[in-house]
Amino acid sequence: MSATLAPPPAAASDASADEPALQTRALRVWYGASLALRDVDLDVPRHRITALIGPSGCGKSTLLRCFNRMNDLVPDARVEGDVRFDGVSIVGPKVDAVTLRRRVGMVFQKPNPFPKSIYNNIAWGARINGYRGDMDELVERSLRRAALWDEVREKLHRSGLDLSGGQQQRLCIARTLAVEPEVILMDEPCSALDPISTARVEDLMEDLKDDYTIVIVTHNMQQARRVSDVTACLMPDVEAGGGRRTGVLVEVSPTDVLFTNPVDPRTEAYITGRVG
Amino acid sequence: MSVESAGRFHPRRRSRALAGPVFAAACLLATLTGVLALAVLTLAVVAAAASDGGLIDLLHRLAVNPQSGDPARAGFRVGIVGSAWLLALTALIGIPTGVGAGVFLEEYMPAGRLKGAIQTNIANLAGVPSVVYGILGLAVFARAFGVSGLALGPSLLAGALTLSLLILPTIVVTTQEALRTVPPSLRHAAMALGATRWQVVAGHVLPSALPGILTGTILGLSRVVGETAPLLMVGAAGSLLRPPRGPMDRYSALPVEIYNYAKEPDPAFQAVTAGGILILVALLLSMNAVAIVIRDRFRRRR
Ligand SMILES: Nc1ncnc2c1ncn2[C@@H]1O[C@H](COP(=O)(O)OP(=O)(O)OP(=O)(O)O)[C@@H](O)[C@H]1O
Ligand SMILES: [Mg+2]
Numbered sequence: 001m002s003a004t005l006a007p008p009p010a011a012a013s014d015a016s017a018d019e020p021a022l023q024t025r026a027l028r029v030w031y032g033a034s035l036a037l038r039d040v041d042l043d044v045p046r047h048r049i050t051a052l053i054g055p056s057g058c059g060k061s062t063l064l065r066c067f068n069r070m071n072d073l074v075p076d077a078r079v080e081g082d083v084r085f086d087g088v089s090i091v092g093p094k095v096d097a098v099t100l101r102r103r104v105g106m107v108f109q110k111p112n113p114f115p116k117s118i119y120n121n122i123a124w125g126a127r128i129n130g131y132r133g134d135m136d137e138l139v140e141r142s143l144r145r146a147a148l149w150d151e152v153r154e155k156l157h158r159s160g161l162d163l164s165g166g167q168q169q170r171l172c173i174a175r176t177l178a179v180e181p182e183v184i185l186m187d188e189p190c191s192a193l194d195p196i197s198t199a200r201v202e203d204l205m206e207d208l209k210d211d212y213t214i215v216i217v218t219h220n221m222q223q224a225r226r227v228s229d230v231t232a233c234l235m236p237d238v239e240a241g242g243g244r245r246t247g248v249l250v251e252v253s254p255t256d257v258l259f260t261n262p263v264d265p266r267t268e269a270y271i272t273g274r275v276g
Numbered sequence: 277m278s279v280e281s282a283g284r285f286h287p288r289r290r291s292r293a294l295a296g297p298v299f300a301a302a303c304l305l306a307t308l309t310g311v312l313a314l315a316v317l318t319l320a321v322v323a324a325a326a327s328d329g330g331l332i333d334l335l336h337r338l339a340v341n342p343q344s345g346d347p348a349r350a351g352f353r354v355g356i357v358g359s360a361w362l363l364a365l366t367a368l369i370g371i372p373t374g375v376g377a378g379v380f381l382e383e384y385m386p387a388g389r390l391k392g393a394i395q396t397n398i399a400n401l402a403g404v405p406s407v408v409y410g411i412l413g414l415a416v417f418a419r420a421f422g423v424s425g426l427a428l429g430p431s432l433l434a435g436a437l438t439l440s441l442l443i444l445p446t447i448v449v450t451t452q453e454a455l456r457t458v459p460p461s462l463r464h465a466a467m468a469l470g471a472t473r474w475q476v477v478a479g480h481v482l483p484s485a486l487p488g489i490l491t492g493t494i495l496g497l498s499r500v501v502g503e504t505a506p507l508l509m510v511g512a513a514g515s516l517l518r519p520p521r522g523p524m525d526r527y528s529a530l531p532v533e534i535y536n537y538a539k540e541p542d543p544a545f546q547a548v549t550a551g552g553i554l555i556l557v558a559l560l561l562s563m564n565a566v567a568i569v570i571r572d573r574f575r576r577r578r
Contacts, residue, residue: 068468102470112461114480124479125469179469
């Protein structure tokens with residue numbers, strides 16, 4: 001079952017198994033005149049879970065939105081530097097953001113299912129991307145993969161909005177899986193969920209990482225420790241001054257290293273709760 | 277009063293307690309003004325219409341008879357058919373244009389000076405008196421600035437085009453407002469799946485905004501049924517004996533005929549006029565009712 005859902009193209013995986021799925025180089029993001037992110041050089045390893053941590057307003061969501069060009073939707077956002085997906089630059093007007101977004105899916109902080117049936121929540125994305133296969137099968141497969149099938153199999157034609165928050169979030173994950181992306185970006189996917197739903201989503205991520213590259217923003221240190229393989233810590237730049245909150249990347253390490261033996265004093269201060 | 281504490285607070289509970297009910301009473305009075313006025317009007321009209329004999333008989337006669345100089349045989353058939361034509365044609369022309377303009381302005385046009393100018397212009401158009409639209413329609417559609425091949429003359433089409441212009445600002449503005457109520461999270465969800473802008477708009481934004489668009493549109497259309505002045509300008513005929521057969525035909529409209537009967541000196545026409553008003557009001561109320569039903573149905577489906 002799970003093996004059939006979007007295994008990354010064989011050619012891509014053996015040619016570049018060690019190449020990072022996503023890379024940023026000298027990345028800067030401006031909102032109008034204010035600099036939100038400065039000089040971010042980050043490698044996101046393939047088929048791993050990468051956690052982005054850092055205090056509020058340091059640019060985690062901004063960084064995440066660079067990977068699927070959602071910053072395009074912010075009228076005065078400006079991206080400088082380079083972002084690469086599978087080694088190919090994805091900044092600039094020549095890149096087809098629509099195609100990119102199918103390959104780099106996103107799960108939002110607040111569950112946002114479509115005001116449609118559970119079935120159509122899943123089917124819509126596949127349909128608009130020209131999916132030609134068996135739709136019923138795709139819906140079931142995606143829901144199973146998102147560990148939601150057993151709870152909704154009897155009511156596929158009920159509105160997605162009738163589900164609980166945790167179920168809605170898994171529906172959103174299933175919807176993302178249905179278009180067979182290679183990367184899944186998650187912006188605080190559990191912040192609106194109770195501990196049980198959170199645990200289910202975390203199990204799900206663990207299960208998905210064999211086939212997908214996952215980047216998750218979280219404010220929950222325990223969650224970052226539990227689920228991620230690599231952790232990147234962002235911090236507001238102290239030197240910027242003047243109330244500006246320009247985010248910089250202070251440390252990227254394997255998660256167990258970062259949490260037990262942080263290199264940067266700012267990381268240590270943050271993870272031990274003395275900053276933020 | 278043990279809870280009352282002296283000191284720097286002067287609660288003035290008595291006058292504050294009074295202020296609420298006084299305000300509520302004033303608002304109630306304001307509400308009743310409208311209701312009372314409508315009730316008195318309806319009663320007066322019904323009384324005038326009934327003075328002729330049976331009210332139902334009168335309405336039936338008025339609905340099937342064409343125009344006549346004899347109050348006993350006068351009716352509104354030509355006007356009712358004309359108004360129905362106007363309504364259908366205006367809906368056909370005005371709704372796609374207005375909704376299209378609203379979608380373009382809200383979903384596609386980048387914010388900027390040009391958009392601001394267009395917005396202001398549309399807002400101003402909504403306040404232009406309807407006679408002015410009549411003059412515009414006369415010059416542009418009926419006479420086509422004197423280009424004889426294009427002039428539509430006093431045809432249904434010229435009237436419908438004029439009324440379309442009249443309701444366009446309303447439809448554009450309500451469409452934009454309805455689109456603005458669609459939460460950004462819905463757009464983001466669709467975008468993040470790799471939807472193009474058109475797919476987002478067609479698949480999610482428009483369906484979500486549809487109840488609002490429809491309500492505004494139907495309320496806009498009910499103006500079409502009641503408008504008189506612009507139709508007089510573009511040549512709705514006062515006395516026609518047969519209803520129009522096509523968009524290029526000559527026509528009359530219900531409110532125009534009511535206006536003509538009201539001008540008749542013979543007091544026997546008062547019942548005819550009143551009956552026509554009742555038919556018009558019934559039409560408007562049923563259109564509003566349809567708007568409400570549509571809105572509620574869509575709301576429940578969410
Ligand atoms: N649409 C926007 N327009 C202008 N400024 C923005 C916009 N979005 C974010 N910012 C600014 O960019 C900075 C980084 O914001 P971002 O949302 O990326 O932070 P974050 O790390 O995700 O914070 P949180 O943990 O609270 O979600 C903030 O200072 C914020 O004010
Ligand atoms: Mg954020």
